[in-house]
Amino acid sequence: MKKTIIFGTLFLTMLSCGSDEKKEAKKPKATVILPLIKAAKAEKTSFTHKISIQGNVESSQDILLNSEMSGMIKEVKIAAGDKVSMGQVLLVMDASILSANISELETQLEFAIYLLDKQVELFNQNLGSEFDKKSAENQVNSLTAKLNTLNIQKSKMMVTAPFDGTIDQVFAKRGQLASPQMPLMRLVNTDDTEVIASVSEKHFKNIKKGTLIKVSFPNYDLDPIMTKVSSIGSYIEPTNRTFSLRSKVHNTMGLMPNMLAELEITDFKVDSGLVVPSRSILKNSNNKDYLWVLLPVSDKTYNVKQVFISKLKMYDGKALIEENEEIPNGSLIIEGGARGITNKDLVRIK
Numbered sequence: 001m002k003k004t005i006i007f008g009t010l011f012l013t014m015l016s017c018g019s020d021e022k023k024e025a026k027k028p029k030a031t032v033i034l035p036l037i038k039a040a041k042a043e044k045t046s047f048t049h050k051i052s053i054q055g056n057v058e059s060s061q062d063i064l065l066n067s068e069m070s071g072m073i074k075e076v077k078i079a080a081g082d083k084v085s086m087g088q089v090l091l092v093m094d095a096s097i098l099s100a101n102i103s104e105l106e107t108q109l110e111f112a113i114y115l116l117d118k119q120v121e122l123f124n125q126n127l128g129s130e131f132d133k134k135s136a137e138n139q140v141n142s143l144t145a146k147l148n149t150l151n152i153q154k155s156k157m158m159v160t161a162p163f164d165g166t167i168d169q170v171f172a173k174r175g176q177l178a179s180p181q182m183p184l185m186r187l188v189n190t191d192d193t194e195v196i197a198s199v200s201e202k203h204f205k206n207i208k209k210g211t212l213i214k215v216s217f218p219n220y221d222l223d224p225i226m227t228k229v230s231s232i233g234s235y236i237e238p239t240n241r242t243f244s245l246r247s248k249v250h251n252t253m254g255l256m257p258n259m260l261a262e263l264e265i266t267d268f269k270v271d272s273g274l275v276v277p278s279r280s281i282l283k284n285s286n287n288k289d290y291l292w293v294l295l296p297v298s299d300k301t302y303n304v305k306q307v308f309i310s311k312l313k314m315y316d317g318k319a320l321i322e323e324n325e326e327i328p329n330g331s332l333i334i335e336g337g338a339r340g341i342t343n344k345d346l347v348r349i350k
Helices: 002-026 096-124 130-155 201-206
Strands: 036-058 062-066 071-076 089-093 158-160 165-170 183-188 192-200 212-216 225-228 242-250 260-277 289-296 301-308 311-315 318-321 331-336 346-349
Touching: 036 311, 036 318, 089 183, 096 130, 192 201, 192 260, 201 242, 201 260, 212 242, 225 242
Parallel strands: 036 346
Antiparallel strands: 036 192, 036 260, 036 331, 062 183, 071 089, 089 158, 165 183, 192 242, 212 225, 212 260, 260 318, 289 301, 289 331, 301 346, 311 318
16 A cells, blocks of 8 residues: 555656656757847048138228317218218218308418418519528418418318218217317218127147138028138237137128127137047046957847057047047948947847
8 A cells, every 4th residue: 555655656756757847858948138229330431621700890981070170060960870971971960160260360361371472572683681581481481380270170170981981870969069079970881791709729830821711690690601711819818818810791781880799710620530420439537548349240240349449530430530440431330239248249230
């Protein structure tokens, strides 16, 4: 009886073990999931680096007009918005006192000339002295000079336009007392304007006269314009370490002085260099730049290799690096998804 029970127990145990082995045999083998990355190419191509700075539109013919003489304003001949020509009379001041003085001097000068003629006749007839003749000549010359001075002063009682332009503002009013210290009006000529900007001194060696500039106007619905640097400042401002840059712009767009401008300047350009996406460049714990270069293992898998590089310039999502034997033209590199990857890991391209 005991032998029968033991035998049954062993048989059931063997059946149970056989069933477990079948279950284990049915389980699928575990597969290795390779990291999925985004790849890009390191290519030899042209590279351009640009800087963006803010500037202002200015005009050399943007002035406040003042009178050279003091006087009561008699007539204002223009209004804001009027276009004027060089030499046009803009404002007239009361010159009645000067006119009266001029009339008095003209009478005195007429009599002095008469006396001079008589003294010359007497001198030629040996009836008059040379002293009398010289005194008469001096009187005529003195009165002529005084008359010229008064005529010049009278001409200063009118304010004229020094150049063609547009009257932007008029401050003077009829009946007001004008003085040389008081601005009367603003005259602006916007036919020829220039863009002026302050540039950091670190860019001084890369910006020259003739450097191309793209000028845009962010606050206005105006198309960007292409121009060139017309002059470079020869002085570094000590307060902000900048130098001035000027670019002449022929105004066909209605530009006004003090308009905000944005300048995009090409300060570096190479026709052929090794260029990679800037986001593919990583740094190690020693702050050294490197790339993950992909080495093909099969059609779908790649080994990764860490290659240290020297970064030259970065702009607009691209980076120019020194040529490297380990990164030939057209090499695949990791652009995204490199977190947690180590040297010689196997990866797949997304």
